[in-house]
Amino acid sequence: MWNKNIQTFIGLEASFDEAKCVIFGAPMDSTTSYRPGTRFASSAMRQESFGIETYSPYQDKDLEDIKVFDGGDLELPFGNPRKSLDMIQETIKTILEANKLPCMIGGEHLVTLGAIEAVVEKYPDLRIIHFDAHTDLRDEYLGEKLSHASVIRRVHDIVGNGKIHQFGIRSGERDEFYWAKEHTNLNKFNFKGLQEAIEECQNYPVYFTIDLDVLDPSVFPGTGTPEAGGVTFIELLEAIIAVSKLNVVAMDINELSPVYDQSGASTALACKVLRELLLAMNKGEE
Amino acid sequence: MWNKNIQTFIGLEASFDEAKCVIFGAPMDSTTSYRPGTRFASSAMRQESFGIETYSPYQDKDLEDIKVFDGGDLELPFGNPRKSLDMIQETIKTILEANKLPCMIGGEHLVTLGAIEAVVEKYPDLRIIHFDAHTDLRDEYLGEKLSHASVIRRVHDIVGNGKIHQFGIRSGERDEFYWAKEHTNLNKFNFKGLQEAIEECQNYPVYFTIDLDVLDPSVFPGTGTPEAGGVTFIELLEAIIAVSKLNVVAMDINELSPVYDQSGASTALACKVLRELLLAMNKGEE
Amino acid sequence: MWNKNIQTFIGLEASFDEAKCVIFGAPMDSTTSYRPGTRFASSAMRQESFGIETYSPYQDKDLEDIKVFDGGDLELPFGNPRKSLDMIQETIKTILEANKLPCMIGGEHLVTLGAIEAVVEKYPDLRIIHFDAHTDLRDEYLGEKLSHASVIRRVHDIVGNGKIHQFGIRSGERDEFYWAKEHTNLNKFNFKGLQEAIEECQNYPVYFTIDLDVLDPSVFPGTGTPEAGGVTFIELLEAIIAVSKLNVVAMDINELSPVYDQSGASTALACKVLRELLLAMNKGEE
Amino acid sequence: MWNKNIQTFIGLEASFDEAKCVIFGAPMDSTTSYRPGTRFASSAMRQESFGIETYSPYQDKDLEDIKVFDGGDLELPFGNPRKSLDMIQETIKTILEANKLPCMIGGEHLVTLGAIEAVVEKYPDLRIIHFDAHTDLRDEYLGEKLSHASVIRRVHDIVGNGKIHQFGIRSGERDEFYWAKEHTNLNKFNFKGLQEAIEECQNYPVYFTIDLDVLDPSVFPGTGTPEAGGVTFIELLEAIIAVSKLNVVAMDINELSPVYDQSGASTALACKVLRELLLAMNKGEE
Amino acid sequence: MWNKNIQTFIGLEASFDEAKCVIFGAPMDSTTSYRPGTRFASSAMRQESFGIETYSPYQDKDLEDIKVFDGGDLELPFGNPRKSLDMIQETIKTILEANKLPCMIGGEHLVTLGAIEAVVEKYPDLRIIHFDAHTDLRDEYLGEKLSHASVIRRVHDIVGNGKIHQFGIRSGERDEFYWAKEHTNLNKFNFKGLQEAIEECQNYPVYFTIDLDVLDPSVFPGTGTPEAGGVTFIELLEAIIAVSKLNVVAMDINELSPVYDQSGASTALACKVLRELLLAMNKGEE
Amino acid sequence: MWNKNIQTFIGLEASFDEAKCVIFGAPMDSTTSYRPGTRFASSAMRQESFGIETYSPYQDKDLEDIKVFDGGDLELPFGNPRKSLDMIQETIKTILEANKLPCMIGGEHLVTLGAIEAVVEKYPDLRIIHFDAHTDLRDEYLGEKLSHASVIRRVHDIVGNGKIHQFGIRSGERDEFYWAKEHTNLNKFNFKGLQEAIEECQNYPVYFTIDLDVLDPSVFPGTGTPEAGGVTFIELLEAIIAVSKLNVVAMDINELSPVYDQSGASTALACKVLRELLLAMNKGEE
Secondary structure, three states: OOOOEOOOOHHHOOOOOOOEEEEEEEEOOOOOOOOOOOHHHHHHHHHHHHOOEEOOOOOOOEEOOOOOEEEOOOOOOOOOOHHHHHHHHHHHEEEEEEOEEEEEEEOOOHHHHHHHHHHHHHHHOOOOEOOOOEOOOOOOEEEEEOOOOOOHHHHHHHHHOOEEEEEEEEEEHHHHHHHHHHOOEEEOOOOOHHHHHHHHHOOOEEEEEHHHHOOOOOOOOOOOOOHHHHHHHHHHHHHHHOOOEEEEEEEEOEEEEEEEEHOOOHHHHHHHHHHHHHHOOOOOOO | OOOOOEOOHHHHOOOOOOEEEEEEEOOOOOOOOOOOOOOHHHHHHHHHEEEEEEEOOOOEEEEEHEEEEEEOOOOOOOOOHHHHHHHHHHHHHHHHHHOOEEEEEEEEOHHHHHHHHHHHOOOOEEEEEEOHHHEEOOOOOOOOOOOOHHHHHHHHHHHHOOOEEEEEOOEHHHHHHHHHHHOOOEEEEOOOOOHHHHHHHHHEEEEEEEEHHHHOOOOOOOOOOOOOOOHHHHOOOHHHHHOOOEEEEEEEEEOOOOOHHOOOOHHHHHHHHHHHHHHOOOOOOO | OOOOEEEEEHHHHOOOOOOOOEEEOOOOOOOOOOOOOHHHHHHHHHHHHHHHOOEEEOOOOHHHOOOOOEEEEEEOOOOOOOHHHHHHHHHHHHHOOOEEEEEEEOOOOHHHHHHHHHHHHOOOEEEEEEOOOOOOOOOEEOOOOOOOOOHHHHHHHHOOOOOOEEEEEEEEEEHHHHHHHHEEEEEOOOOHHHHHHHHHOOOOOEEEEEEEEHEEEOOOOOOOOOOOOOOOOHHHHHHHHOOOOEEEEEEEEEEOOOHHHOOOOOOOOOHHHHHHHHHOOOOOOO | OOOOOOHHHHHHOOOOOOOEEEEEEEEEOOOOOOOOHHHHHHHHHHHHHHHHEEEEOOOOEEEEHHEEEEEOOOOOOOHHHHHHHHHHHHHOOOHHHHHOOEEEEOOOOOOHHHHHHHHHHHHHOOOOEEEOOOOOOOOOOOOOOOOOHHHHHHHHHOOOOOEEEEEEEEOOOEEEEEEHHOOOOEEEOOOOOOHHHHHHOOEEEEEEEEEHHHHHOOOOOOOOOOOOOOOOOOOHHHHHHHHOEEEEEEEEEEEEEOOHOOOOHHHHHHHHHHHHHHHHOOOOOO | OOOOOOOOOHHHHOOOOOOEHHHHHHHHOOOOOOOOOOOHHHHHHHHHHHHHEEEEEOOEEEHHHOOEEEEEEEOOOOHHHHHHHHHHHHHHHHHHHOEEEEEEEEOOOOOHHHHHHHHHHHOOEEEEEEEEEEEEOOOEOEOOOOOOOOOOHHHHHHHHHOEEEEEEEOEEOOOHHHHHHOOOOOEEOOOHHHHHHHHOOOOOOEEEEEEEEOOOOOOOOOOOOOOOOOOOOOHHHHHHHOOOOOEEEEEEOOOOHHHHHHOOHHHHHHHHHHHHEEEEHHHOOO | OOOOEOOOOOOOOOOOOOOOOOEEEOOOOOOOOOOOOHHHHHHHHHHHHHOOOOOEEOOOEHHHHEEEEEEEEOOOOOHHHHHHHHHHHHHHHHHHHHOOOEEEOOOOOOHHHHHHHHHHHHHHOOOEEEEEOOOOOOOEOOOOOOOOOOOOHHHHHHHHHOEEEEEEOEEEOHHHHHHHHOOEEEEEEOOOOOOHHHHHHHOOEEEEEEEEHEEEOOOOOOOOOOOOOOOOOHHHHHHHHOOOOEEEEEEEEEEEOOHHHOOOHHHHHHHHHHHHHHHHHOOOOO
């Protein structure tokens, strides 16, 4: 008669088999250099999601109409980034093999590397759409190649020149900004240039990674390194809807650190971004 | 020689008899479904109001020039919403009978129902201007007819179709949005359409209810269910001044939950909204 | 292959059928007169319980050896205490009928009334052991008979004189303390007198209710009305073990309000109390 | 019909004329060297006092039986300690002239100096009972003679050797501890020696000053410089009752800084100390 | 081999002698009338600055290319504003005598008075550019001439009519706004009028004072009196760059109160403002 | 004339060469499994130490009389525990080679392993005195050998059976407690048995490691996994003084996580423990 307590994002009900999209948490913040805490993002989002609706008045779509499976959180070994990335890679691979769309909730931004390692195996011609406040292009950080500050540089090691499109960037070392001129398509401060990037990616599989600190700290203070001068929620929402027209084969949102915003507004916003992202990616054939 | 410690909003000095407007607190949050705390709004606002000025550079008016009585807070029975609403109804009635303008400080949004029950007795042809992030149009919530999520639906039970004008709405169930198409004048996201609504209400008595979560969580995180994508303080201020041209016969502001914004900025903003509201409603003949 | 995300207290694994004890949350705080927030207790405890161990070095017992089912939280209608109590009553009844030991996690202390209403049906000769900082003996509070401040008075209405044993009490109205002299066995400040009470209850079924604010606010600040001068964790632990020798037929712990202790120490302590309580009540025959 | 909103400590009802005791706030923290915030103590205590009872089960007395007037807070000029002390002095003088017992709520500890300047005029043979974690005996602090760290040294300037009895002291410069050997009766860490001090003060008028940081930070974290190793609430309570046998002619409690304890437990405890202090000082002839 | 622990803003490396600009903290908040805490601004900024970069993508300049000396914090006597101002005056004088650009980090806004007293000695024809939410033009506050609410009035006492240009002002007494019409160039709400002011100041030495509460509380909640309706970070940044074209001979930023924004976003933003200010003022000849 | 801003613990003044003791921070929390944040311990302690005195009334000793060098914090690579431990090992080695007493401030408890690896090279017959709430004896944690939950097990790998003396332990897996019976000298809950341990270690070099969570969460809530039922500050102080009679050749305190105690009391207490530790270890010949 009685069942165990299920906790999923906004009560997502689908099983793995029936789902077209699979979300899961990657609660890792080992390489965070300033203020840790993103490991609590996915569980906080599940908890807080009881306060939000399944319906989007922006898109006039409802989560109740689509099939998403919430697979819970990976149990990652603290202090071993490489092994954690391997586990993420394995998970993404399994989801892709089942022909479902993976959507990972970080965790620190380094989790994206594990995901892309899996995706690029299946889709060698992958393009990257990257929303962030930070360049994340250091070759190493305090001597480490695997770092949240290097994640997009590591992604570049895999996909090569001209395939990474960065937006909202407003912080980094001078060398990173200069290096980007040769190797990535870096757009400062906001989403200007997004339309061109979308056109360039039109015929390619796309990995879509959203570091939520692309948002202004006024709407998203709950993150490790808040950077003034970011985009608004509406701007992000419109950019997400624009990107959703592409062939997105995997995606993630990351860098929510719930403890730094005790109002809960940052977590609530992350939930809303995830809802809109899931709804936008669903192309309506259900 | 010595007097007891009086605590009123920004030191409002008028007695009940000399006042044209009466403010009071309705510290009720019994039906709040997510995060309670609005019961502390009115006392927090009185305390915090020592930090703000009586003068508005926006309207070039000063609270010192107008007569407002602060009647303190009602002592409402916790856990009995109907009895609480009766007490609110009684209070509003008393103020209306004395030909004064009531301005209630919530509490959760359900308090508005008690107020409107009283107002509609005196003004049967009442129109409602409603600023909010949420539809508040559920027929019931967890089986309860009296709920903060149903308050405008209950108001509709009283006033009927076409008399409720909603603005800033960006969250609710799909059914609520669809129901609204037939029964209320629902405007999504912002104040577009306000001018038309004002024209429609030109010749009617108006109840004006402001759920402060219509504001963006960036400027107003101190509320139970922060919804990204709201209006700015300046947009709200301009909308208030626009509405003040109408024959507003009663009004309320609600849903400040001070504990969720430890910076105090939300409470300070609520004070400022109340100041501007009181100043705007005062038509200068004093 | 993939399962949904189960969230239980410290990973309790048993199904309802195999369990000897059933825990569930009753997230109700409608009648709280001062600072609400206990509705979040049970979910916060499940979340925080990942940080504690299943083994008790105090009792040399391990939760892994006993069968407890975690039934999740009831969905109670906010603002309708009577209906909420009915749902609690129904739940307890179901558990008792299955011959299992119910352990409820409040919520405010009023939840105890619903539980005792069910228990007394099966065990008419019930005794009550009550740990609390507050008398909870008001006949009514702000006109309401159903209030967290009246819960033990309502219990007395049911069980009558001399059957309620109160410990740790250090706050209440004068009339409550004087009334208690005639009607309950009230022990002030600490657990002096517990041994006598245990002897008196030796041959009776016992309901055991722990308002966690019996603890000193130094160890348990996360509660609505912290009262200085309480007991230590070790004193509470020893008292729990003493009471566990009795025929406890149902029990609850209540009044954790996680938001008021941002260190998490109060929630962690509540988890530990629950662990020790479950272990103590298990009489070893497994 | 309607009255303005009165805010007094636990609803103390007496007028100045009928009162035997007068409490008032001295919200000054200008010289605080580390973390300011005591200016909010008295208003926070009035607000929080709604959560506590008028009856003391410790003393079996009730505030409802005694006559205390709450005169609100002085409006002190920020940044001018000497003028602030003059205003305090004037206030105490007025209360003493009306033959009432003054009880001041700080503010930082320096407020005590203004009070004692007034008291010593009426009672030249004054003794001081001083509970504190800190010596407060510096001759000057950063070049200033008027400082919270010098307040008892300044009091010594007035009353001279051997008249100050200090308890609970556990922090200060070496020179202060050594200087105390010659000039005050300093008792380290706790209340050992209190009985002797009480005997010595038997036939003298006494000023009683309680720096609440004498309490252990576990029970009273809400203060500017928490010092581990303090006394418990029960120890303080017993010491207060012991001192109340003397001829206390004026008293104060100080150094609550509410913002540093967001659980509210420190403010609640300060309220309880004030309640017990007022009850203990009332010698029952009412 | 081992050196002591140096703590400077973003690791600024220059010695006093080699520096062209000198920053230092003035941790004073004695006259703050509402919520103190600005005394912790400079040390919090040094600590938090480890989280931000030396490079500005806005200006394409890097702190590593310019010579700034961080002189640490002044040790100001708490509770003696005049003596504190004298110490600030002395410090500024020393820096000006060494032909370096002083940049002071408040502290409350009154610190600006000490600085201007020194600057005007060297530059009698000084103009003031003042960004703030508040007029700061009271003649006295609670009887005190030296107050954070009077600082610009005191500056006017020194420099006289027409030399002070105020921007972003949205709070003050009516009398202050009216007084400003005759005596200062007050621009309400935002930076409209800045271009004209810059033209007027073209040929004069300029003191540039930024009260950070000119920013909207959404981006800068960490201040004593948050005032809704402020400017964005980008608007402030552009205004700073505009002002930097002038002959700025001394400057300050003030009124960060870190404790009121536990997300750290306000402190991070203050760091970024300081970085951009230092970069803007550096006219590139290095 | 001007010097850079030096920040040392309570203004410790000695240079490396003249010091007898060297303190430094090891800000590492990569393997923390529950709530990270200890990386901020050492810098928070330096900042907070301005609020405490150099003199100990407990020991009648003063930090001004002894020579301690504060070497600042190591810059450890986030996410690479082994490399971090190597850097710690190197640092300790350098200090030991200079014949000074190293005192490390963690960081998570794993830092102790790096230190002991260095110490045991010089002192192969090392004994360990370990104060902690947790056993820290897991062979691995989530597959990792290097974990804060395994640190004492790894130390046992190095020093072998019977050389580790554990006190205050009240949390761990059953297997850890049972394993300890064969391999370490584990004392539950408090310091009972300390005298015997001290006698056993009389003639050996001793490493002294204090996990501050041995303290009760009431006095030390600022830590990742608060465990109710701990020791008091005075009990810890007496135990430290007892251990100081031994030949302590290196020591550490760890696991302060400042962000979880916003009152600052935990950080203040950690400062006081460090002061008392430094004073106790100084055997007076200076």
